Structure formats: structure tokens, C-alpha cells
Amino acid sequence: MSRQALLSVENLTMRFGGLTAIDDLSLEVPHKAITGIIGPNGAGKTTFFNCLTGFYKPTSGSVVMHHPVRGPVRLADLPSHKVARVAQVVRTFQNIRLFANMTVLENLVVAQHNALQKASVFSLAGLLRLPSYRKAADQALERALSWLTRLKLMEFVNHPAGALPYGTQRRVEIARALCVNPILLCLDEPAAGLNPKESAELNELLLYLCREEDVSILLIEHDMSVVMNVSDHICVLNYGRKIAEGAPADIRVNPHVVKAYLGEDDLEDDMAAAGA
Amino acid sequence: MQAAATTHAMTLPQRLKDAFSVAFIALLLGIPMIGLTTTDEGGTALKVLTRWPALALFVAICFVGRLALQVVREALARRRARRPAKAPAQAGSSRLLTVIGWAGVGAALLVPVAFSDNRYAVDLATTVLIYVMLGWGLNVVVGLAGLLDLGYVAFYAVGAYTYALLSTQLGWSFWQALPVAGGVAAFFGVILGYPTLRLRGDYLAIVTLGFGEIIRLILVNWTSFSGGPNGISEIPRPGLFGYNFTPPGSEHSIADLLQIDYSPMQRLFFLYYLILALALLTNLFVRGMRKLPTGRAWEAVREDEIACKALGINTTHIKLAAFAIGAMLGGFAGVFFAARQGFISPESFTFSESAIILAIVVLGGMGSQMGVVLASLVLVLLPELGRDFAQYRMLLFGAAMVLIMVWRPGGILAHRAPTLVYTGPKGDQA
Incomplete structure (x- = not known):
């Protein structure tokens, strides 16, 4: 990690009563890279995302986003909508949370709510259709269409989001998150429920976003074909603790990781088989 | 409703069994x-009489009717099976709705002309329009924002009492009091909205129900302020x-000003056109708001509140705006x-x-303006038309509600028109 970290997590702990979901986790997420977070079920991955994005208040520890313009922003102090608005950290969900009855285009325009709301001046400029608001609305439409084009979703533009195939919904959710203009995009199991072809397309998409669009990505994923192929850096959690960190090739053979996934019997081949 | 699901013809024993159970x-x-x-029987005594022949007739009608219904259903199912499933022509149906909407506005404008000497009809049409306006107001809260509000009448009451007090105590005119009463109602909307921000669905319904009752009880009991009962x-x-x-001859009489013959119907017509204008403005306003951020x-927020937060939307503001605007519209209706x-x-x-207002929104189809x-027409006119049936009036009313929910579970018009449609490069958006 030679580059400066984008997000620094220090001694993060999250307790629910007697259960310690995240235990003294420290982690650095680098700029313009894909960071994978893996771990067995219940390892605290989604809880980590919830702490990051303001849905949970961590018990202790700090999460600091080094925003390129605004400087360091303490995420744990912000309500969830400000995490997206101020820190530009945007997340997706493990169970897709699209606005199912609204069209794909509407979903993407809602994601640009804050800019549009400002232009609508308490809805007055909007109701009167002042040029300033119409310009903002046109820009929002343009941005939505450009992401739809880049994510190859144009054919679904006017479809109700809830009626789309599962894999397409995942892409729409990513497109919607991108409309918020994220610096750090947190994806919670984006490959869950995808078939191998769709997973491969997802790999391509993630690499494209990171390399071409300069979006840093934090990725929770069980599908090893995705994590191992796209991640620059992987962090492994188990029982809320970080048990390993490093490049995909190192993680693959790390004895702690193999133990966490497969039990005591540390056979490298088994790990590879589980991954594939 | 098992029979509705079966498409194949039933055998005779099945038919009879079905009809017997009904x-x-x-x-x-x-x-x-x-x-x-x-x-x-005179005095305090009531005597119970039996009407077995009428009951037998009723049961027989149900039995025969059920058999007839089976035949009709099967015929319909066969016809539907023969016709290939067509994709719903969305653009066509929304264009049709627009045409029907303008026709409705035209018809509404002509009501006083058509019933120029029928006081009852104009009065009834005015009542319908009050409910239409209340329905459009509540639609913001329930239909669009998805916040189940069982106490909407509280805002109606706040608007009505604000005008009543301002005019009788301070001598304000209708037009002066109208915006103020709307503002007061909106303020009460925020008062209700703020503590209930974290509640949804059933829990929210209970709190709003309580709020409606609190307002009513205050009005009943605070005699020095509201006149009590x-x-x-x-x-x-x-x-x-x-x-x-x-x-x-009286001060500022329009009849004198315009040199026309006075008729009490003129005021009724004016009230009718006033509520029509208020209702249409409400409609335009809500339609406009729907296409704004x-x-x-x-x-x-109705679809997924958590996703909204993750996208940087302050759901607190959004929900309070829904409560305030819904309440304001209810307040205007109350003033009228x-x-x-x-x-x-x-x-x-x-x-x-x-x-009743909630039923109007739900039966009409959540979020649907035309619905x-x-x-409103069904729920206000039906009990009126049912007056001839006296004691069976509520039965008729209930049956109509049940039938609508059986045939159209999403409401009379459940279609949701998108707020934004991409029609191709350089095509303008709707």
C-alpha cells in the first residue's frame, strides 16, 4: 500500500449486547483500487458496512474517510444520508433494494435527489419550471442515461425496476449508486444470485469502474471467482476479527484463511476448490 | 374464490357442491x-318475528346465482384463454386517462348548468368534490409517501376551526383565512409527523388514529375555545x-352590483365552482409535485426507506414534507x-x-388521481342513491366495497404512470 489510504478504520468495535460482531478491526482502504472483504457467514462483513455507512453507530473506534476535497470526514459521526451526501461513500445491499415499482430511469434520477432538490428551491422553482431547475433536471437525466449506457442497461430504461431479471437488477442497483457520484463504492455481495456469465460481466464492470471511472471499490463477496480475480487487496474477517490481509495470491494460501473456511484440515487444494 | 383459479370446466357434482356450500x-x-x-309492540317491548319464507328465497337465490356465476366465469375464462395475452399498452391507457380526465372536468363544469333548479344535485356534487379534494390530499401521504394515516380528518378539522374562529372572532374573510388555515394545518401535520418518523405501517396507523381522536376530543372538551359539542x-x-x-339591498350584494335577479341558487353555484377550482388546483399541485425531487x-420512501438513506436522501425532511403538504390540503378543504x-x-x-377518506384513496388505487x-363518486353517491332502500343501504355500500376489492384488489385504477419517460435521443421527457 504505497498510495495514501482513502479510508482508515481504526480499532472499530461493534457490540450488540453480549455479541461482539466486530472486534477491534483496523483496516486501510487504498485509493483507486478494489478492496475485497471476505469471511465465513456471520464474520461481521455486513455489520462492517453498516458501521461505515451510518446505519449502525459503532461501539468504539473510528472510521475516517480522506475526502480529496473536504479532507478527513469522520463517518461514524454522520447519519446515513450524510455519509452518501458529504463523504460520497455509497453502498448497495445484499438483498437488492431497488424502488421496485418505479422505472429504472426514475430509480437513477431519485439517486440524484440532493442536487435536484437544491435546484428546485423548496419545489418552487420546480413547480414554476424555472430555467435553472429545468437545466438541473436535464443534467440529471443526462447523467442517468450516460450511466445506463456505460452499464449496458439502456434497453431497460423505462421498465419497472422490480420486474427485471435478478442479474439486471444488481446492475441497476450499481448504476443507481453511481448516480450519487461516489468516491468509494461499497458493494455488498454484488455477485450473489448471478450465473457464471453474469459474474464474469460483473468482474469486467468492477475493473472498468475502478480503472476508467476512478471509483474506489470496497467489495464484500462470497463468490471467489469475483473476489480473487478483481481485488487488488483482500481482507479476511472471522468472528469480527481481521485474520489476514494481502494480495489475492497470498490470501489463497494463507493457513489462517484456509482454517477459517475449511476447519483444521489445511489442504490448499480444498481452499482452491471451495473458491472455484 | 377457488373457482376463480380453475380454468377447466367443473363436473356436475363439483358444481352442486360449490353451490351448496355458498x-x-x-x-x-x-x-x-x-x-x-x-x-x-308499543311501550318498551320489541317483539322478534321470523321471516323464514324470505330466508328460503334468499338462500335459493344464492344457490341458483352461484350456479349461474360458474357458467359465466367459465365462459369468460375460455374467452380469455382464446385471446393471446397482450402486453398492456401503457402509453395508450395513460392517453385514455387524460382524455377521460378532461371529459370529467368538462362534465364537472356543466353540473350547475344541467341541474340549475335542483338544489339537492348541486349540493351533492359539492360534497363529492370535497371528498375528491380530501382524497387528493390524503393521496400525498398514503398513496405517494406510503404513510398510513388514519387520522386525516384532524387536519380537516383544524382547517375548519381555524377559519371558523378567525372569521367569527376576528372578522377575517374567507380569502384571508384560507392560506392561514392551510398553514396552521400544515403545522399540525409536522406536529404529527415528527414523533412518528420512525414508525411505519400498522404502528403509524395507530398513532395517527390517536392523533385524530385527540384533536376531536380537544374540540369537544375545550368549550371556551371551540364551543365544545x-x-x-x-x-x-x-x-x-x-x-x-x-x-x-344588503351591503355589498353581488345581485345589486351586477343588476341581476337574486336567487339563492347563485350562492350554491358559487360554492360549487369554488370547490371545483380548489380541487383542480390541488390536483395540479400534486401532479406537479410528483414530478419534482x-x-x-x-x-x-414508500418503496424502500433504507435505500433512500443510502442514496443520501434525508428521509426525515421528505416524510415531514408529505405530512405537512397532505395536512395543508386537508386544511384548505376544511376551510371550504x-x-x-x-x-x-x-x-x-x-x-x-x-x-371514508382513506377508503376513497385505497379503493381508487393508491396514488391514482383519477381513481x-x-x-369518491362511488362512496358518496352510493349511500345517497341507496336512500330508497333505507335499511339495506349500508349492506349495499359494503357489498360494493367488497366487490371492488374482489375484482380490482389494487383499487379501481391501480396503474402507476411513470414520472419520467425516456423517449429517445432529443425526445422530450414527459
């Missing part, structure tokens, strides 16, 4: 409703540019109600009013 249910229901009746009377009628619809966020009646009391703002109009 007849049996009809018998069970019919014993208290038709089989037994009471007559006044006696209400407030002699509320001034709305005028037009300072002139009133009063007999010639706030309106889209309302629908997004007070001005039209000339007398208000807490009696007019009971829970059953909230229930609200249709449902």
Missing part, C-alpha cells in the same frame, strides 16, 4: 339478517372580491367545509370520516 354460508348469514326481525355557528359565507351572495422521493356549512361541530370530524374521483 347456499349454506348464505343461510348462516341470512338467519340474523333476514330470518329474524323485530317490531315495535355545540360547535361554532354563523360562520360567514365566502364572498367574491368583497361582494357577497346576499339578497339585493420531493415527489419522487416520496415514492422512493366550514364556509359552506356555516356551522361546524366536532360531530363532523369523527373517525368514520377518516375511514380518487371514481371512488
Whole structure:
């Protein structure tokens, strides 16, 4: 990690009563890279995302986003909508949370709510259709269409989001998150429920976003074909603790990781088989 | 409703079994409703009489009717099977709705012309329009933002009492009080909205129900302020540019001003056109809001509040805006109600009013503007038309509600028109 970290997590702990979901986790997420977070079920991955994005208040520890313009922003102090608005950290969900009855285009325009709301001046400029608001609305439409084009979703533009195939919904959710203009995009199991072809397309998409669009990505994923192929850096959690960190090739053979996934019997081949 | 799911023809024993079971249910229901009746014997005694022949007739009708229904259903199912499933032509149906909407506005404009000597008809049409306006207001909260509000009548009451008090105590005119009363109602909307921000669905419904009752109980019990159960009377009628619809010779009479013959119907027509204008403005406003960021966020909050937060939307503001705007529209309707009646009391703002307004929104189809109009017509006109049936009136009303929910579970018009449609490069968006 030679580059400066984008997000620094220090001694993060999250307790629910007697259960310690995240235990003294420290982690650095680098700029313009894909960071994978893996771990067995219940390892605290989604809880980590919830702490990051303001849905949970961590018990202790700090999460600091080094925003390129605004400087360091303490995420744990912000309500969830400000995490997206101020820190530009945007997340997706493990169970897709699209606005199912609204069209794909509407979903993407809602994601640009804050800019549009400002232009609508308490809805007055909007109701009167002042040029300033119409310009903002046109820009929002343009941005939505450009992401739809880049994510190859144009054919679904006017479809109700809830009626789309599962894999397409995942892409729409990513497109919607991108409309918020994220610096750090947190994806919670984006490959869950995808078939191998769709997973491969997802790999391509993630690499494209990171390399071409300069979006840093934090990725929770069980599908090893995705994590191992796209991640620059992987962090492994188990029982809320970080048990390993490093490049995909190192993680693959790390004895702690193999133990966490497969039990005591540390056979490298088994790990590879589980991954594939 | 098992029979609805089957598309193949039933055998005769199946048919008979089905019809018998329906007849049996009809018998069970019919014993208290038709089989037994009471007559006044004079004094305090009521005598129970039996009407077995009527009950037998009722059960027989149900039995035969069920058999007939099976035949009709199968015929319909066969015809549907023959016709290939067509994709719903969305653009076509929304264009049709627009045409129907304009036709409805035209018809509404002509009501006083068509019934120029029928006081009852114009009065009834005015009542329908009050409910249409209330329905459009509640639609913001329930239909768009998805916040189940069972106490909407509270805002109606706040608007009505604000006007009543401002006009009788301080001498404000209708037009001065209208915006103020709307603002007061909106403030009460925020008061209700703020503590209930974290609640959804059933829990929110209970709190809003309580809120509606609190407002009513305050109005009943705070006699020095609201007149208590006696209400407030002699509320001034709305005028037009300072002139009133009063007999010639009185101060500022429109009849004198325009040199026309005075007729009490003129005021009724004016009230009718006033509520029509208020309702249409409400409609335009809500339609406009729906296409603005706030309106889209309302629908997004209805669909998924957590996703909204993750996208940087302050759901607190969005929900409070929904409560405030919904309440404001209810308040406007309340002002009109007070001005039209000339007398208000807490009696007019009971829970059953909230229930009717909510029923209008739900039966019409959540979020549908046209549906609200249709449902208001059904729910206000049906009990009126049913007056001839006297004691069976509520039965008719209930049956109509059940039938609508069976045929159209999403409401009369469940279609949701997108707020934004991409029609191709350089195509302008709707």
C-alpha cells in the first residue's frame, strides 16, 4: 500500500449486547483500487458496512474517510444520508433494494435527489419550471442515461425496476449508486444470485469502474471467482476479527484463511476448490 | 374464490357442491339478517318475528346465482384463454386517462348548468368534490409517501376551526383565512409527523388514529375555545372580491352590483365552482409535485426507506414534507367545509370520516388521481342513491366495497404512470 489510504478504520468495535460482531478491526482502504472483504457467514462483513455507512453507530473506534476535497470526514459521526451526501461513500445491499415499482430511469434520477432538490428551491422553482431547475433536471437525466449506457442497461430504461431479471437488477442497483457520484463504492455481495456469465460481466464492470471511472471499490463477496480475480487487496474477517490481509495470491494460501473456511484440515487444494 | 383459479370446466357434482356450500354460508348469514326481525309492540317491548319464507328465497337465490356465476366465469375464462395475452399498452391507457380526465372536468363544469333548479344535485356534487379534494390530499401521504394515516380528518378539522374562529372572532374573510388555515394545518401535520418518523405501517396507523381522536376530543372538551359539542355557528359565507351572495339591498350584494335577479341558487353555484377550482388546483399541485425531487422521493420512501438513506436522501425532511403538504390540503378543504356549512361541530370530524377518506384513496388505487374521483363518486353517491332502500343501504355500500376489492384488489385504477419517460435521443421527457 504505497498510495495514501482513502479510508482508515481504526480499532472499530461493534457490540450488540453480549455479541461482539466486530472486534477491534483496523483496516486501510487504498485509493483507486478494489478492496475485497471476505469471511465465513456471520464474520461481521455486513455489520462492517453498516458501521461505515451510518446505519449502525459503532461501539468504539473510528472510521475516517480522506475526502480529496473536504479532507478527513469522520463517518461514524454522520447519519446515513450524510455519509452518501458529504463523504460520497455509497453502498448497495445484499438483498437488492431497488424502488421496485418505479422505472429504472426514475430509480437513477431519485439517486440524484440532493442536487435536484437544491435546484428546485423548496419545489418552487420546480413547480414554476424555472430555467435553472429545468437545466438541473436535464443534467440529471443526462447523467442517468450516460450511466445506463456505460452499464449496458439502456434497453431497460423505462421498465419497472422490480420486474427485471435478478442479474439486471444488481446492475441497476450499481448504476443507481453511481448516480450519487461516489468516491468509494461499497458493494455488498454484488455477485450473489448471478450465473457464471453474469459474474464474469460483473468482474469486467468492477475493473472498468475502478480503472476508467476512478471509483474506489470496497467489495464484500462470497463468490471467489469475483473476489480473487478483481481485488487488488483482500481482507479476511472471522468472528469480527481481521485474520489476514494481502494480495489475492497470498490470501489463497494463507493457513489462517484456509482454517477459517475449511476447519483444521489445511489442504490448499480444498481452499482452491471451495473458491472455484 | 377457488373457482376463480380453475380454468377447466367443473363436473356436475363439483358444481352442486360449490353451490351448496355458498347456499349454506348464505343461510348462516341470512338467519340474523333476514330470518329474524323485530317490531315495535308499543311501550318498551320489541317483539322478534321470523321471516323464514324470505330466508328460503334468499338462500335459493344464492344457490341458483352461484350456479349461474360458474357458467359465466367459465365462459369468460375460455374467452380469455382464446385471446393471446397482450402486453398492456401503457402509453395508450395513460392517453385514455387524460382524455377521460378532461371529459370529467368538462362534465364537472356543466353540473350547475344541467341541474340549475335542483338544489339537492348541486349540493351533492359539492360534497363529492370535497371528498375528491380530501382524497387528493390524503393521496400525498398514503398513496405517494406510503404513510398510513388514519387520522386525516384532524387536519380537516383544524382547517375548519381555524377559519371558523378567525372569521367569527376576528372578522377575517374567507380569502384571508384560507392560506392561514392551510398553514396552521400544515403545522399540525409536522406536529404529527415528527414523533412518528420512525414508525411505519400498522404502528403509524395507530398513532395517527390517536392523533385524530385527540384533536376531536380537544374540540369537544375545550368549550371556551371551540364551543365544545355545540360547535361554532354563523360562520360567514365566502364572498367574491368583497361582494357577497346576499339578497339585493344588503351591503355589498353581488345581485345589486351586477343588476341581476337574486336567487339563492347563485350562492350554491358559487360554492360549487369554488370547490371545483380548489380541487383542480390541488390536483395540479400534486401532479406537479410528483414530478419534482420531493415527489419522487416520496415514492422512493414508500418503496424502500433504507435505500433512500443510502442514496443520501434525508428521509426525515421528505416524510415531514408529505405530512405537512397532505395536512395543508386537508386544511384548505376544511376551510371550504366550514364556509359552506356555516356551522361546524366536532360531530363532523369523527373517525368514520377518516375511514371514508382513506377508503376513497385505497379503493381508487393508491396514488391514482383519477381513481380518487371514481371512488369518491362511488362512496358518496352510493349511500345517497341507496336512500330508497333505507335499511339495506349500508349492506349495499359494503357489498360494493367488497366487490371492488374482489375484482380490482389494487383499487379501481391501480396503474402507476411513470414520472419520467425516456423517449429517445432529443425526445422530450414527459
